[in-house]
Amino acid sequence: MSRYLVISSDCHAGLPPEKYRDYLDPQFRDAFDLALPIQIAHTKAAAKMFLVDDINTEWRKDIEHELTGAWDHDQRIKVLDDDGIAGEIIYPDGITEMNMPPFGAGLSLSTVGVVPELQWAGARAHNRWLAELCQMAPERRAGVAIVPALWDIDDAVKEVRWARENGLRGGIMIPPMWGKLAPYHDPKYNPLWAVCEELDMPVNVHSGPADTENYFGPMPAPEGQQPHPGAMGIYICEVAWYMARPLTFMIWGGVFERYPKLKMILTEGTSVWAPEYLAMMDQRYSETHYSAKLGDYRSHLSMKPSDYFNRNVFLGASCMPRREAELRHEIGVGNLMWGSDYPHPEGTWPTTRDQMIETFHGVPDAEIERMLGGNALEVFGFDREKLASIVARVGPEKSSFQD
Amino acid sequence: MSRYLVISSDCHAGLPPEKYRDYLDPQFRDAFDLALPIQIAHTKAAAKMFLVDDINTEWRKDIEHELTGAWDHDQRIKVLDDDGIAGEIIYPDGITEMNMPPFGAGLSLSTVGVVPELQWAGARAHNRWLAELCQMAPERRAGVAIVPALWDIDDAVKEVRWARENGLRGGIMIPPMWGKLAPYHDPKYNPLWAVCEELDMPVNVHSGPADTENYFGPMPAPEGQQPHPGAMGIYICEVAWYMARPLTFMIWGGVFERYPKLKMILTEGTSVWAPEYLAMMDQRYSETHYSAKLGDYRSHLSMKPSDYFNRNVFLGASCMPRREAELRHEIGVGNLMWGSDYPHPEGTWPTTRDQMIETFHGVPDAEIERMLGGNALEVFGFDREKLASIVARVGPEKSSFQD
Numbered sequence: 001m002s003r004y005l006v007i008s009s010d011c012h013a014g015l016p017p018e019k020y021r022d023y024l025d026p027q028f029r030d031a032f033d034l035a036l037p038i039q040i041a042h043t044k045a046a047a048k049m050f051l052v053d054d055i056n057t058e059w060r061k062d063i064e065h066e067l068t069g070a071w072d073h074d075q076r077i078k079v080l081d082d083d084g085i086a087g088e089i090i091y092p093d094g095i096t097e098m099n100m101p102p103f104g105a106g107l108s109l110s111t112v113g114v115v116p117e118l119q120w121a122g123a124r125a126h127n128r129w130l131a132e133l134c135q136m137a138p139e140r141r142a143g144v145a146i147v148p149a150l151w152d153i154d155d156a157v158k159e160v161r162w163a164r165e166n167g168l169r170g171g172i173m174i175p176p177m178w179g180k181l182a183p184y185h186d187p188k189y190n191p192l193w194a195v196c197e198e199l200d201m202p203v204n205v206h207s208g209p210a211d212t213e214n215y216f217g218p219m220p221a222p223e224g225q226q227p228h229p230g231a232m233g234i235y236i237c238e239v240a241w242y243m244a245r246p247l248t249f250m251i252w253g254g255v256f257e258r259y260p261k262l263k264m265i266l267t268e269g270t271s272v273w274a275p276e277y278l279a280m281m282d283q284r285y286s287e288t289h290y291s292a293k294l295g296d297y298r299s300h301l302s303m304k305p306s307d308y309f310n311r312n313v314f315l316g317a318s319c320m321p322r323r324e325a326e327l328r329h330e331i332g333v334g335n336l337m338w339g340s341d342y343p344h345p346e347g348t349w350p351t352t353r354d355q356m357i358e359t360f361h362g363v364p365d366a367e368i369e370r371m372l373g374g375n376a377l378e379v380f381g382f383d384r385e386k387l388a389s390i391v392a393r394v395g396p397e398k399s400s401f402q403d
Numbered sequence: 404m405s406r407y408l409v410i411s412s413d414c415h416a417g418l419p420p421e422k423y424r425d426y427l428d429p430q431f432r433d434a435f436d437l438a439l440p441i442q443i444a445h446t447k448a449a450a451k452m453f454l455v456d457d458i459n460t461e462w463r464k465d466i467e468h469e470l471t472g473a474w475d476h477d478q479r480i481k482v483l484d485d486d487g488i489a490g491e492i493i494y495p496d497g498i499t500e501m502n503m504p505p506f507g508a509g510l511s512l513s514t515v516g517v518v519p520e521l522q523w524a525g526a527r528a529h530n531r532w533l534a535e536l537c538q539m540a541p542e543r544r545a546g547v548a549i550v551p552a553l554w555d556i557d558d559a560v561k562e563v564r565w566a567r568e569n570g571l572r573g574g575i576m577i578p579p580m581w582g583k584l585a586p587y588h589d590p591k592y593n594p595l596w597a598v599c600e601e602l603d604m605p606v607n608v609h610s611g612p613a614d615t616e617n618y619f620g621p622m623p624a625p626e627g628q629q630p631h632p633g634a635m636g637i638y639i640c641e642v643a644w645y646m647a648r649p650l651t652f653m654i655w656g657g658v659f660e661r662y663p664k665l666k667m668i669l670t671e672g673t674s675v676w677a678p679e680y681l682a683m684m685d686q687r688y689s690e691t692h693y694s695a696k697l698g699d700y701r702s703h704l705s706m707k708p709s710d711y712f713n714r715n716v717f718l719g720a721s722c723m724p725r726r727e728a729e730l731r732h733e734i735g736v737g738n739l740m741w742g743s744d745y746p747h748p749e750g751t752w753p754t755t756r757d758q759m760i761e762t763f764h765g766v767p768d769a770e771i772e773r774m775l776g777g778n779a780l781e782v783f784g785f786d787r788e789k790l791a792s793i794v795a796r797v798g799p800e801k802s803s804f805q806d
Contacts, residue, residue, distance in 0.1 A: 055697070055698060178617075183617050183618075185618075185631050185633050185634070185637065186631070187631075214581075214586050215586075215588075228588050228589070228590075228656060229657070229699070229700060229702075229703045230588050230652075230654075230655030230656045230657060230700060230703065230704075231588070231655075231700070232697050232698055232700035233654075233655035233684075233687060233688070233700045233701065234588065234651055234652055234655045234656075236687050236697065237651050237655070237680075237683065237684055237687060238648075238651060240683070241644060245641075248637055248640050248641060249633075249637055251633075251636075252633030252634075252636035252637045252640070253631060253633045253637075254632070254633060270683060272679040272682065272683055273676070273679060273680070273683075275679075276675040276676060276678075276679060277640075277676070279675065279726065280640065280643070280673060280675055280676075281636075281640055283724065283726075284636060284639050284640060285636070294458070294635050294639065294749075295458060295635055296632070297632060297633060297634070297635035297636045298636065299632075300632045300633065301633075321686065323682065323686075346697075
């Protein structure tokens, strides 16, 4: 093969908000009609609040057609082909702030101000549509089902089975933040981890939410009040931590001890924190001087934290920067999965090929293969044979990665 | 000099709880008498909850006399001499869970369930006593004044002036967590930063609090309910992040831009996170592809985040492990200050000399000098001449650090 098989571990898709209506269970359509204008107003206000409104509008001006790939099959195929991408993992929220599923069922899966039954209805509507989108190119698309796992656990388990049966082999996406509900070391989640292990459905956490009100102030902001100019800087630094937080709870909670084949994916939260954070966790686990005086918090784990990480955890390295490629051995070549983040404005599209080369140039071929696609292929169960003709047609030339 | 000047950047002192009464303003003594048994019961319950009660009791059994150095001048001098330590920075909470100032004025400075006026009264009582303790050996002791900075800012500014006038040149300690109050990028804190810069009073954040209820469950725990066995593991991993969190807010908040001589100290939150976290902050600050689409959140900062860190921020490296010495160039040799954490059970005492050697053996002499004491000497304004005779008597032999 003279070209790389590329699978983007981080892509997004979503319908224009009004189109989710048809995918909702009928009993929620009246609520949908009431909520839609509020949701649209709210997302517009948030875009203004975050000071990104003008910039996003400007960015979208000349590429509106290409961005319809957020929901349109043909356009999506064309964009991914142009990017050299054969397969993709699909999360919700296509065009940022414009394609969220209804009732707070988008990426952040907030627990604040949502009605659980409605959030579930929104999630199921998205999952139904996503299953259809994936069926149009099942060899290329691994859709991730939205699962608002913090509420009733039986609902969550049922949705995992539904998603598997309907071809959403990207697994499920659970909320990074749990608000006032049970964190992920709580045994109440055991049935969820069990069914995900049984059906080989990866558990995905995708970055997005953070402690926003602390950065930007109360929302909606009091009339005439501007957020602090540094608020966005704080957000884009802390958001990585909130994405990775479930890992800490699940490792110490013994989740990977009890479910050794469970796969966990952490996406778009950078990867640079992994080596030293895992080393610190291992030190906490191993060092008897420190740990002996804090009671027995280790004997329920038969391996050290980094062992669970290496075996069970994969990082969706969205717009992977050169630094993460340099740290690949410390992070784990087998744990890193490059992603393009299409169609988000911070993503690599439409300069994906150039950015890939900038990130990976000079890295040994076999390692690039794994990070650009080989790891994701195994984690999400793609079929290499079925992708071969696409790779031969669109995949980036290996020669361009070596000087 | 054949011996190292050692200054511990992290020591603790506190009175037995009942003795704080005499240092309180008289109008708070009735409240003190009511609160004392509740405080004692609460700390005992917390120790049981955290499963550390038996272990701490066992650890203290044969060293009860040495631990009275938490408040006793003579004993404290003896312990520090034995440890080879010439000078020290003194935070509150001497013997863990037993020497907290009253009314919630201890290390964690929680805002939950406290009365601001009483927390301030407790802080002032501790600061008065600490000033006395430091006056008994002013050349060796840099006391850190407790400043519950989240409430009224004028009170905070007044206490900084009082502390400076009363010899507490360790600076002030502010709460790592702000609960529902204003985070540290809020301009309301400007007068506090201004006075700390004016009087050369370092702003200290010391680790301790974290999102405890999320790890251990509600406190007090329902009858018969045990916390999850992994709760302590989660705590000791996340606590480092909560300690460092104010740094993110203060850098992006432009605090070090406006107050270029302000010193900030982050203590006992590990140092291993610094290199990659600062690199990520710099990337967020510098990379136009990512940042251009998020609005202007950078132009109020004239330098990149790591520049502020290098100039303004110092890390109290308590019980500094070998790994942090290995990373010293990435972290900053001039930013690291070793600490013993006496009299906390996780501290290096009573095997400080051995642990120092384990951490620093083979490191160049001039670098050890800075990390063991030289940096702290400058940051906290110790007088090298006045410490020389103590160093000559008790300092660890340089030769034992080189094979």
